[in-house]
Amino acid sequence: APDPAITELQDWASYLGVGVDETPYGLPIKFETDVVRRSVPWLTASPISSINFTPIHALEGTITPQGCAFERHHSGAIELSKDDYRLMINGLVDRPLVFTYADLERLPRENHVYFCECAANTGMEWAGAQLNGAQFTHGMIHNMEYTGVPLRTLLAEAGLDAAGDFADKWVYVEGADASSNGRSIPMEKALDDVLVAFKANGEALRMEHGYPVRLVVPGWEGNMWIKWIRRIEVTDAAVESREETSKYTDLHEDGVARKWTWVMDAKSIITSPSPQMPITHGTGPLVVSGLAWSGHGKITRVDVSIDGGITWETARLGKQGDTKALTRFYYDMDWDGREMLMQARAMDDTGYVQPTKDQLREMRGENSVYHNNCIQTWFVNEEGVAENVEVS
Amino acid sequence: DAVANARAAEAEIEVLAAERDELQVIAAAGGGLTQPAPVAEAVYGLGREALPEEIAAWDVDILPDGRGLPVGSGDVWTGEEIFVEQCAACHGDFAEGSGNWPVLAGGFGTLSDEDPVKTIGSYWPYLSTSWDYINRSMPFGNAGTLSADDTYAIVAYILYSNDLIDDDFVLSNETFMDVELPNAGGFVLDDRADTEYTVWRAEPCMTGCKEGVEITMHASVVDVTPETEEEAAAEEAAVVTEPAVEGAAVETEAAVDPALIEAGQSAFRQCSACHEVGENASNRTGPELNGLLGRSIGSIDGFRYSSVMSDAGEAGDTWTAEALDAFLTDPRGVMSGTKMAFRGVRNPEDIAAIIAYIQSVGSE
Incomplete structure (x- = not known):
């Protein structure tokens, strides 16, 4: 039968739409209101010191819009104006x-x-x-285009003659919020690619991402990307702050913990299909879409398995990998309606291959908390419904 | 690699310095720059010198060797008093933790267990970290208000709760380095390059990688994924069986300006680290605030009030809008001896808004 969406005159084809300036700063159309950050309330004691998750299952390409990029605060997001903002550089510098x-x-x-x-x-x-959804298992990530000043430019402005040999020097970076979240970064990294950033994706940072200025520490764990950064101190030792001793250390099975595990190893995730993104179109052409990244450098290859890791095929990269940035990959397939155990496995330009969960557990046990970059498995049933599972 | 990049960066700094010299020659010749670089050695001459008082105000971090510790001291029993008042709502009277908030004491010998308990005593490697963190970032919602002596006392009490010092120990800048935490040797530097990368940088298997595959665990069995808004709404809709009575929601009171309530909700953030109001509100560091207007002062069962509060209640005083306004403007001026460690609401407009908000969500 003819499609009434075509044969009948529709309201939007006859009446007028909204004028310009209806929403001076635009929001997504009402049909997309489910593409939002979500949190897991049982995870933390208070939403003030908590985290939520980027809806990576519903996004495409690689750039994360600021409005749905995950948030992590230790004492809440603060309103700090550009006029009130100050950045101090002190310690072993020629001129504080x-x-x-x-x-x-x-x-x-x-x-x-x-x-x-x-x-x-x-x-x-x-x-x-444990959690059913790529948003919840892998959504503590975002990917933005940052505009900022290299940290080495600011350090040069303060002068590093007083620091002497850089080999045993650090910068201690600290935020202006009530948590005054602080981390120690070795001088070698500070002079390499760290940015003092004030824009993301072309516009001012959002409050929840550190407006007006945050630190960008490429490839390294997000806790070091100090928001509302107010102070950079050149020191001759790591401060060993709460966030680099009590937290962000990786406890292993033998009771010994790894510290200073800054780099995020190569990782990938199939974002669709996934538990929040079931296959609703039945058999036939299916686009498997996913993300891969490495804190060591560029993603060079992603393999996909639909039989739980027995056989693998190399996926197509959306475009060539950028260093320390998300890379989109696609696996275009013809789904025959059979059950699938879907996995992705990333490789980076250092030759690192993303490990299985068992490989990680064998090395570290189950109490590491941090740095879980395991291969994820989605079970897709004959109806196209996906679930988070583990396989032998 | 990173070392090479750092060397390149050093080279770049030298280039920048050369550019700076060039700029200054141009500047000296009056060559087009609107102002000369104010800091003689700097590359661009931007920024101004940080004053000693400013550095002292912000540079308060403490290093593991004790550098940065201010002069001061505190004993275990003073620490207990402060801890019970300022910290116990989240961390328990004995630093044993409460709800999902961190446990600070105990957990010894559990680090290799199935469920390790990571406390200051069992896990933290350096005492300096606890002094630094408590002094700068605690109490939660009232950071930066502890004196050096308070902080020494609190840290002493936490050490005592961990059985790491005797009850007559006085912690000070002089005795600080005498205390060594048990897990100081429990950390190794990142060794992934040797233990993991060497193994995992290998050509991966593409076919016949395992003999068979079985599902060993389903997330749906654990069932801890939060519901989406749509699912929750659908369930709620299914539960509602009685049709709503039309016209039931008749306004019975003069409506309070919704904008004022909204402003109050935002301003209440100043209070929310210590006080709860609304459904399921309970006592935290401060008492819950439901039904506050008209309530007898110092009257919530089970809350440890200061004597100035209990005395006012016993004298028959109740919280009126006027009394609250005065108290929130200058807590310690109006109620000398109150345990509320809060400087007062700076903006008078916020007070009316906060009172309107408390009434709107916390009326009984």
Whole structure:
């Protein structure tokens, strides 16, 4: 029968739509209201010191819109204006300095796309398959184009003659919020690719991401990307703050913990199909879509298995991998309606191959909390419904 | 690699310095720059010198060797008093933790168990970390208000709760380094490059990688995934069986300005680290605030009030809008001896809004 969506005159084809300026800063259309951040209330004691998850299952391409990029606060997101903003550089520098926001905008700036992943991403899955949804298992990540000043430019402005040999020097970076979240970063990294950023995806940072200025520490765990950054101190030792001793250390089965595990290893996830994105179109052409990333460098290859890891085929990269940024991959297949155990496995330009959950557990046990970059399995049944499972 | 990049960065800094020199030559010649670089050695001459007082105000971090510790001291029993008042709502009277908030004491010998208990005593490697964190970031919602002596006392009480010092020990900048935490040797530097990368940087298997495959665990069995809004709404709709009575929601009171309530909700953030109001509100560091207007002062069962509060209640005083306004403006001025460690609401407009909000969500 003819399709009434075509044969009948529709309201939108006859009446007028809304004019310009209806929404001076636009929001997604009402049909997309489910593409939002979500949290897991039982995970933390209070939403003020908590985390939520990017809806990666419903996004495409690689850039995360700021409005749905995951949030992590230790004492809540604060409203700090550009006028009230100050950045201090002190410690082993030739000239301790204070910069205003306007000062930062006068220094030569750069643009780079980087992923920011919480070290605890996938952390709830160490002991077994637990949360049903790529958003919940892998959503502590976002990927934005940052505009900022290289940290080395600011350090040069303060002068590093006083620091002497860089080999045993650190910068301690600290936020302006009530948690004054602080981390120690070795000088080698500080002079390499760290950015003091004030824009993301072309616009000002959102409050929840550290407006007006945050640190960008490419490839390294998100906790080090200090938001509302107010102070950079050159030191001759790591401060060993709460966030680098009590937290963000990886406890192993033998009771010994790894510390200073900064780099996020290569990882991938099939975002669709996935538990929140069932196959609703029946058999035939199916686009399997996913994300891969590595804190060591570029993604060079992603393999996909639909039989739980017995056989693998190499997926197609949406475009060539960028260093320390998300890479989209596709596996275009003809689904015959059979059950599938879907997995993805990332490789980076250092030759690192994403491990299985069993490989990780064998090495570390189940109490590491952080740095779980295991291969994820989705079970897709004959109806196209997907579930988070573990396989032998 | 990163070392090479760092070397390149050093080289770049030298280039920048050369550019700076060039700029300054141009500047000296009056060559087009609107202002000369104010800091002689800097590359761009931006930023200004940080004053010693400013550095002292912000540079308060403490290093593992004790550098940065201010002069001061505190004993276990003073620490217990402060801890019970300021910390126990989340961390328990004996630092044993409460709800999902961190446990600070005990857990010894559990680090290799199935469920390790990571506390300051069992896990943290350096005492400096606890002093630094408590002094800068605690109490939650009232950070930066503890004196050096308070912080020494609280840390002493936590050490005592962990059986790491005797009850007559006085913690000070001089005795600080005498205390070594038991798990100081429990950490190794990141060794993934040697233990993992060497194994996992290998050509991966593509076919016949295992003999068979079985599902060993389903997330649906655990069933801890939060419902989406749509699912929750659908369930709620299914439960509602009685049709709503038309016209039941008749306004019985003069409506309070919704904008004021909304402003109050936002301003209440100043209070929410210590006080709860609304459905299921319970006592935290401060008492719950349901039915506050008209309530007898200092009257919530089970809350440990200061004597100034209990005395006011016993004298027959109740919380009126006027009394609250005065108290929130200057807590310690109006109620000398109150345990509420809060400087007061700075913006008078916020007070009316906060009172309107408390009434709107916490009326009984």
